[in-house]
Amino acid sequence: MASEVAAQLLEEDLIDFVICFSPSINISQGIKFSFSKRLNCRFDGVIGAIGCSYTYQSMLSFNEDFWQLLKRNRVLVVFDEIHHCAGSSLKDANAWGEEILLNIQNQAEYTLALTGTPWRSDKAPIALSYYTDPNNQIQCDYVYGLREAVTDGVCRNPKLVLIDNEKISVINEDNETKTFNCLDDLFKGSSISYQCIIKNGVAIRHVLKLATNKLNDIRLHNPDAAGLVVASSVEHATHILNILRQELAQTAEIVTYKEQQPSLKINEFRNSTTNWIVSVGMISEGTDIPRLQVCCHLSRVKTELYFRQVLGRVLRKNKSRNQEAWLYTFAAPKLVEFANRIAEEIPDIPVVFRQSIETEVTQGADKTLSLRSKDIPPTNMSELKLERASFDEQMPHQAELLSLDHSGPATSLSCELLGGFREKVVLTFSSPF
Numbered sequence: 111m112a113s114e115v116a117a118q119l120l121e122e123d124l125i126d127f128v129i130c131f132s133p134s135i136n137i138s139q140g141i142k143f144s145f146s147k148r149l150n151c152r153f154d155g156v157i158g159a160i161g162c163s164y165t166y167q168s169m170l171s172f173n174e175d176f177w178q179l180l181k182r183n184r185v186l187v188v189f190d191e192i193h194h195c196a197g198s199s200l201k202d203a204n205a206w207g208e209e210i211l212l213n214i215q216n217q218a219e220y221t222l223a224l225t226g227t228p229w230r231s232d233k234a235p236i237a238l239s240y241y242t243d244p245n246n247q248i249q250c251d252y253v254y255g256l257r258e259a260v261t262d263g264v265c266r267n268p269k270l271v272l273i274d275n276e277k278i279s280v281i282n283e284d285n286e287t288k289t290f291n292c293l294d295d296l297f298k299g300s301s302i303s304y305q306c307i308i309k310n311g312v313a314i315r316h317v318l319k320l321a322t323n324k325l326n327d328i329r330l331h332n333p334d335a336a337g338l339v340v341a342s343s344v345e346h347a348t349h350i351l352n353i354l355r356q357e358l359a360q361t362a363e364i365v366t367y368k369e370q371q372p373s374l375k376i377n378e379f380r381n382s383t384t385n386w387i388v389s390v391g392m393i394s395e396g397t398d399i400p401r402l403q404v405c406c407h408l409s410r411v412k413t414e415l416y417f418r419q420v421l422g423r424v425l426r427k428n429k430s431r432n433q434e435a436w437l438y439t440f441a442a443p444k445l446v447e448f449a450n451r452i453a454e455e456i457p458d459i460p461v462v463f464r465q466s467i468e469t470e471v472t473q474g475a476d477k478t479l480s481l482r483s484k485d486i487p488p489t490n491m492s493e494l495k496l497e498r499a500s501f502d503e504q505m506p507h508q509a510e511l512l513s514l515d516h517s518g519p520a521t522s523l524s525c526e527l528l529g530g531f532r533e534k535v536v537l538t539f540s541s542p543f
Contacts, residue, residue, distance in 0.1 A: 112141075112188045112222055113148035119186055120149065120160070125219055126183040128153075128161030131169065132190035136373045138163045140398050141190060166194055169209040180217040187214055192223035193230050193415070195237040202463055207237040226422055231413045233462045246461040255455035256425070260539050265425045266403075266435035270449040270536040273317055274441040277529025291529070293441050302525050304442050308342060308408045312527045313440070315353060317406055320533070321438045322358050325385060325404045331432040336379070337404035339388045340420050342411075344368060347388045350408070354386050362386035365393070393423060400428035407439035414457060417448045441534065449536045 112130070119125045128149075130141045142163040146153040155162030179185060189195065195210055197203025203211055214221065215238065223238045228248050235241060240249045259265035278290045280300045290296040293307065307313050321337055328335045339354075341347035344366050354362040361384045365375045372392050379387050380399045387393065405424045407417065424435040439445050451457060 112190075112224060113145045115222060116145065116161075116186055116188070117148055119220065124184065125186045127179065128186045128188065129179075130161065130163040130188040130190065131166050132163070133166055133194045134373075134397075135165055136376055136392075136397055137190060138165050139373065139377075141188075166206040169206060169213075172209075172213075177213040177217070180214065184219040185217075186220045186222065187218040189221070189223040189238070191225050191227075192238060193225045193227055193236050196230060196232070196234040197237045198235040198239075198241075198463060202234060203237065204234070210237045227415045227418050228456055229415060229461070231415050235461050235463055241461055246463070248456065248461070250456070253455055257453060257455070257539055259425075264427055266427055266433050267539055268421060268425060268435040268437060268452070270421070270452070270538070271320065271436065271438045272441040272446055272449060272534045272536065273313075273320070273438065274532050274534070275313070275527045275529050276532060277527075279526045279528050281524045281526075283523070294443050294446075296525075297443065301523060304412060304440070305342065305410050306525055307440055307442075308410065309346060310525065310527060314350065314408070315357070316531050317408070317438050317440070318350065318353055318358060321404050321406050321436070322354070322360055322385075324434075324436050328403050328432050328434055329385075332401070332403070332430040334383045334401050335403045335430065335432070336384065336399070336401045337386045337406070338393060338399075338402050338423055339386060339406040340393070340409045341388055341390050342409050344390055346408070347390050351388050354388070360385045362388060364388045366390040367392065397423065398426060399423065400426040401430070402426075403432075403435055405437045407437060407445070412442060412444045414444075414448045417445065418452070421452070452536075452538050 116125070116128045120128075128145065130138070130145065132138045132141055142153050145161065145163065149160055152159040153161050153163060180187070189210075195204065195207040197207030197211055200208060200211060221238060223236075225236075228236065228239070228250060230236060235246075236248070241247060242249060256265060260267045274292050276291050278293070278296050280288045280290070280296070280302060282288070288300060290299060296302055297304065318339070321339075325335060325337045339347075339350050341350055347364050347366060351362055351364045354360040363375065363379055363384055363386070365372050365379070365387060367390065369375055376387075376393065376397060376399070380401070393399070402424050405420060407420050409416065409420070421437050424437065427433055439449075
């Protein structure tokens with residue numbers, strides 16, 4: 111759609127150039143291909159090109175000469191996944207939002223800001239957006255949501271599978287046993303975290319078995335159909351990869367931030383017939399792989415924004431015979447809530463317009479340094495601690511114990527999934543007829 115807008119503005123001689131920004135190299139390359147194809151010209155920024163595609167990160171390295179392009183020419187600037195850029199003013203802007211406010215907002219001839227999730231998990235306002243007063247609800251100029259896309263046949267209608275267990279046993283440090291009949295009760299009545307469930311061997315194997323069975327069914331009609339597992343860490347992803355390959359006889363690849371060229375690996379997977387790709391934060395939004403039709407959400411991140419972005423990886427239609435889309439995850443309360451309101455285009459997400467708090471830090475006798483509140487590191491550095499899980503391949507698959515490492519007072523908990531699993535399928539945009 112953005113490339114079509116650019117084409118019409120060029121045809122009507124309303125702009126001279128097009129510049130696109132997006133959150134990752136992989137998305138940036140996809141935009142470059144789309145715009146070059148629609149505009150029938152180079153889109154790589156060299157002499158003779160009509161424009162170029164950059165990442166948001168690259169904005170921080172542009173000098174004044176680059177920004178003069180917007181002042182001296184009529185430029186359309188396109189922003190993909192604009193929610194990455196925060197700031198209604200310099201007081202509440204992040205680094206990328208600040209660049210937009212300073213160099214683009216009042217300089218570009220036209221701006222087109224796009225996102226499938228018009229809110230931020232930190233509740234900050236999105237750059238270039240308008241909000242109602244006093245409710246602080248975002249005002250989009252145009253909304254084309256999943257319901258319309260499903261109706262028009264350009265997106266798949268997803269089915270979301272919420273997995274639960276009917277008997278969960280927890281043994282505390284006093285050797286006392288508590289039993290819970292669902293994940294909701296487990297999280298309310300114990301110190302067991304969601305992270306412990308997504309790293310439990312029994313739970314992992316169950317969700318992967320369900321997902322691989324579904325993918326195998328789809329591949330009877332679509333031989334190149336694929337699945338995505340969103341893992342919580344590199345170690346977690348490696349463990350899942352081994353299960354897929356060794357126990358479930360699936361072809362699978364892994365892509366993480368540790369790869370030398372993750373974009374190249376994603377591109378190779380896009381055009382292959384490999385069954386699965388296991389990812390840690392590399393295929394969460396914007397990545398265009400239409401052959402993905404099954405997804406396992408096993409990330410520790412449980413925000414609605416991330417949940418919808420992960421779901422979006424299996425929604426893009428192609429010309430294959432079977433157009434099913436399935437997402438498998440555990441029935442944690444928040445994820446159940448998110449699944450049940452997928453039909454809401456813009457959930458009621460509060461926005462907070464923060465004021466910058468300046469703090470003076472003394473440096474020697476006569477020097478002071480002014481720090482904005484967003485520059486001050488957290489005083490409790492334990493907030494930055496990332497827990498790591500260890501996996502013991504020798505443990506029995508039917509009742510795998512997971513030791514938990516809690517910060518604070520020493521505790522010793524173990525959790526067993528002893529009961530049968532049950533699944534609830536959430537059907538979106540179902541017709542009553």
